[in-house]
Amino acid sequence: xxxxxALILSALGMASAFVPASNTLSTTSLNACQSRxxxxxxxDTTEIGQMWDPLGLSELGSDETxxxxxxxxxxxxxxxxxxxxxxxxxxxxxxxxGELAYGLDFASIPSKGLEAWDAVPGWGKAQLLLFAGLIExxxxxxxxxxxxxxxxxxxxxxxxxxxxxDPLGLSKNKSEEALxxxxxxxxxxxxxxxxxxxxxxxxxxxxxxxxxxxxx
Numbered sequence: 001x002x003x004x005x006a007l008i009l010s011a012l013g014m015a016s017a018f019v020p021a022s023n024t025l026s027t028t029s030l031n032a033c034q035s036r037x038x039x040x041x042x043x044d045t046t047e048i049g050q051m052w053d054p055l056g057l058s059e060l061g062s063d064e065t066x067x068x069x070x071x072x073x074x075x076x077x078x079x080x081x082x083x084x085x086x087x088x089x090x091x092x093x094x095x096x097x098g099e100l101a102y103g104l105d106f107a108s109i110p111s112k113g114l115e116a117w118d119a120v121p122g123w124g125k126a127q128l129l130l131f132a133g134l135i136e137x138x139x140x141x142x143x144x145x146x147x148x149x150x151x152x153x154x155x156x157x158x159x160x161x162x163x164x165x166d167p168l169g170l171s172k173n174k175s176e177e178a179l180x181x182x183x184x185x186x187x188x189x190x191x192x193x194x195x196x197x198x199x200x201x202x203x204x205x206x207x208x209x210x211x212x213x214x215x216x
Contacts, residue, residue, distance in 0.1 A: 032152070032153055033062075033063045033064045033067050033150075033151050033152060033153060034063065034067060034153055034154075034155075034156075035063050036058070036062075036063050036066040036067075039063075039066050039067055039070050039156060040058055040066065042180065042183060042184055042187065043183070043184035043185075043187045043188055044184055057069065064151045067150050067151055067156045068150075068151065068156070070156040070157060071150050071156040071157050073157070073187065073190070073191075074156065074157030074186065074187060074190065075157070076190070076194060077186065077187060077189070077190015077191060077193060077194060078186075078190060080190060080193035080194040080196070080197045081189060081190055081193040083193070083197050084193045084196045084197050084200070087113040087197070087200050087216065090109065090110075090111060090112075090113060090116045091111055091112065091113065091216055093111060095107050095109065100120065100121075100124065101120075101121045101123075101124055104119070104121070112204065112215065112216060113200060113201075113204055113216055114201075114204050114205070135161055135164065138160075138161050139159065139160050139161050142160035142161060142162070143158075143160045146160060147160055157183070157186075157187075199213065200213075200216050203215075203216055204216055
């Protein structure tokens with residue numbers, strides 16, 4: 001009897017060794033954030049030969065921290081690129097037809113960036129901020145519902161809001177190598193745009209702060 005009980009317990013122990021452990025390992029691997037080495041491997045360092053990080057920010061926190069840094073960097077880069085183009089377009093005299101608001105024609109908007117922003121009615125500014133907030137909310141929502149979240153193994157910086165980025169599907173048939181080059185270029189151009197917008201703002205608020213920069 002004792003021998004039979006020992007055999008049963010042994011069999012149960014062997015069975016339990018195969019089922020739960022594999023499930024736990026699978027769940028852990030599926031939810032793992034990509035490593036900081038993978039995140040920091042992009043973009044390439046063709047220009048200066050090494051990663052430029054004088055403050056050591058890339059050594060802070062965990063893999064999730066670095067993934068969040070990269071996701072934020074890509075988003076801010078996109079906003080900066082749009083802001084730089086908008087600032088340039090207004091300064092170049094380009095205007096949309098019609099009215100920005102009741103009694104306010106686009107043609108009457110000042111050519112200097114901050115003055116143009118001041119001319120936008122308060123409700124218009126509120127709409128812009130609300131729209132940006134909705135994009136941010138739905139980006140996180142769709143990351144969790146339609147793909148793998150960037151803190152759980154997904155790609156940091158990938159836009160998940162349908163129709164917002166590449167609505168014509170131009171990148172659909174590109175190779176993985178071409179997509180990687182595009183991501184590298186986007187990050188680099190975003191960084192330049194952030195510097196550019198900071199320069200425009202400084203030139204607009206502090207006279208002579210940016211050498212050779214005309215009034216903007």
